[in-house]
Amino acid sequence: MDEVLFRGSRKLEIMQVQAQLVASKTKEVFATYSQATKALISQAIHSNQVEQLKQNIAQLIGYVLEVTRDFKYQVTNILEPRRLWIFFSTVLGGKWSRREVGIACISFVIGGAVGLGVGLIIRRRETIYRYMEAIQISHYLGPEGATVVEDAHAPYECGQHDVLVEVKASSVQIIDAQICCGYGRTFRRILRRIYKQSSSDLPVILGRDCTGVITDLGKSVKRLEIGDEVWVTVPFWSQGTLCQTVLVSEARVARKPKNVGFEGACSIPYAGSLALSALTEANIDFSNAKDKRFLIQDGCTPVGCVLIQLLNNWRARVTTTCYKRALPVAKALGATDIITIDDSHYVRDVHEKDPQEIREGDQKLLLKELEVRGETFDVIVLTRNDCVDLSGFCTKNGRILCTAPEELLSDSCGFFSRLLLTGYVKLKIVIQNTLGLPSDTFDEAHLCHATLDRLTEMVEDGVLQTVVEKVYHPKDIEVALNHVQSPHSIGSTVVTFR
Template identity: 35%
Template sequence: MDELLFRLSNQLEALQVQASVTAQQGQQWCAVWFAEVQRLSQDLYNEQYGHQVIDFVKNLGSYLESGWEQLQFHYYSLQFNPREFYQHLGNLCFSDVTRRELAFCITGLIIGSVAGYNIGLNWQRPSHHMHHMKAIICHHYIGIEGVSTIDDAEMPTIQKSNELLIQVRAASVNVVDAKICWGYSKAYRRLLNSGSFLYCQRYKELPVTLGRDCSGVVVDIGQSVINFDIGDEVYLAVPPWASGTMAEYLVIPECQVAKRPRLVTFEASASLPYSGCLAWDALVNKSNIQEGNARGKRVLVYGGSTPVGCILIQLVKFWGGHVVTACKPHAIPVTRALGADEVIPFNESNIEKELELHDKYHAIFYTGGQPIDEFILKKHLLPYGSYVSTMPEYLTSDSLGFFFGSIFSGCVRIKLMVQYMFGCNIHHWKEGSKINTAYLQSLRDLVDADQLQTVVDRAFAPHNIEQALHHVLDPNAIGSTIIKFQ
């Protein structure tokens, strides 16, 4: 301890000598400065207002000189004995503080200093640099007129360890996107996209990004992602109440993504996820057709040239069923190429009379196209046959007022809380239950085996989104409509 005190005393004395030298140099500098001020004052003496200037300078110089002299006096009159100081400090500590307390104090100071130093080194301030991207959004629920493409949308970043950042290459336009422009599923969108345990914490009610599926490349991954790596080419689908996919970049959980087919382009891959999941779910979960086995079944696909219809025709035919489809006359060659055994054209004749000319069906799928009353189609079902519509269902929740809407919101939130407590998947609400990565993997395998063909009608640039939405609503469209981002 004495040796430590001796070294500290020597260092303090050296510091005192250095301070004295610095003070002397400062005094010399001030003397030179005062002489220069005096010379300038003499030069200004013969000028106009010279007397006033020289008086001001003299007063200022006198004030500074007296202040410096006082500072010097206090400095040199200060007597500091380091050895005596440490002796008094030691007496104070050892007289009032035990050695154990002093040891704890020193240990705490050391640990705190080391911890603070490490925290300071590893502290990462959040970056305020914001990257922007192109996105297709709906500003208001007034129809297609409320949709536009913006170039300054905030680029999303990975927030959870199970998320992927995907660079979107292409996204398909679906009928439900046009309905979203009119407010479709807005109640579920408001309820299911808020809260710490729900789909997306970065959600705002409006504007909402359009798009239900896409294909792209993984550019970043969370720490706990195990099935994907940077550079993987993937595709995915999301339910109507979720944030959309028509943006240059997208963040989404790993459990909702599958690797895309490698034998087709990004545009062709983007035509499959949403429509393919709807078609697969309609066959396997909603109809009396077993997965992989449609032998002996007569199936009517009403609207065979729609995106869902094109996939339904191929799946039923591949599983061994007999496919009859109804479509526009100009789409007949396409549907026959996809495997349809019989084709009923939509023409000026009565479609009901055309249906009477054919045998009844084990399953009927309505996928859009020319409108028809479902009761007319159901009359042509065999006993215990199944009728399935793949069109977006009507949601009463979108038209509820404040009172009934509040009751509905309360019920949904309670159910969400119960599901969260029991570990249920929130993504299975409504049409979310129809979207499954297992379906995406099966579709990918069929495409790579050249047993499922993709049908892309037209591809648009993002700034032509209004034309794309009008085209997807056109009953003459065949197959999928695509937005290309890359």
């Protein structure tokens, strides 16, 4: 054991001696290199190149200081009032007095201020875009082309006679489905350019009426107030109401009835305006409608529901056609006589037969029923444009009216035909405005606040009841459009934005 300890201590002593030798050598090497580095640095500092660099830097600094002093002296001399006065006097021939120069300077300042103000006034304002949810079409592909967009441009600034309405609900009409297929595209392009709404007929926001709350008014609008609950109608060529915010002329806005909600009220504005327009065209009102015989084809459409109620209130004899499932509604609206069509085949064969074939079968049944009855009518109102000819069932002086959108020949116009039509429409509008004549039919004059006020009174007096079958959300617009085209729909179809 002692031997092991002895050998271990000897090894430690050897390692200690070697460590001391290494440390001593390292110190000597570091001292040698340190002295060599100091000598090198000292030699570099005192070399000719470094001395020359110092001289160049000193000369550059001196030059910069000299230029700065010279610039300061020149600026001081130039801006000295007396020197300026001598300069301008020399340039202007020495004929100007101090008073004249003062007036000239004041005039220059005033002119500059005025020019700046005018420039700020007439400068092009930066376009501000606000966005909203809207149901629109960008192509005429049919109802399946209707889409919900989140970035439609939202109106926010009212003209003098405009009203800004926050939409709560909007109805879906048959005309909306036809617009999806291109209805009115030529007139839409022409009239939207004339009324400075757009330079194109696309995209089109769907919807022809709505209910909502006024959020802003033009300066010249006195009939309405911010916060009023209103309903709105717009013509076929204008941007629609199936969106969160609409900007319309005050002429197309009226306060909605207080006794109905937003969704229910949507069943009245557009359909009611069409119904009153048709009756006015036939010279029918409460004073002469009593005991006259009316046939309302498909009386459970939105327009048919309004017509039945109005004529019933005016004590006319109303006969209407409807499917069996709508029979309770037709009775409740006040129809005197109801021609029902068996719709069991529709449920059974809807997936087996073409819808057009089914409609033709229904029309044959209607003709057979009318022939069996042998009754004639003073006025026949067609609420759909796919009905058969019923002129044989009119009295001698009877009339047939159609409230459904009629086919527009302008939709098939070529380029040169559109040019001629554009010139004709512009000329007609100029003549009407010059002579103070009422708007033409393409402007749909019946869609106005006077008609809406009349409808409001009728609803509040209990003459008209709202009829709404289904309420959809915007995302279900394709389903809503297909439903409103079905002959089996009852009343109005509504889209809510609440």
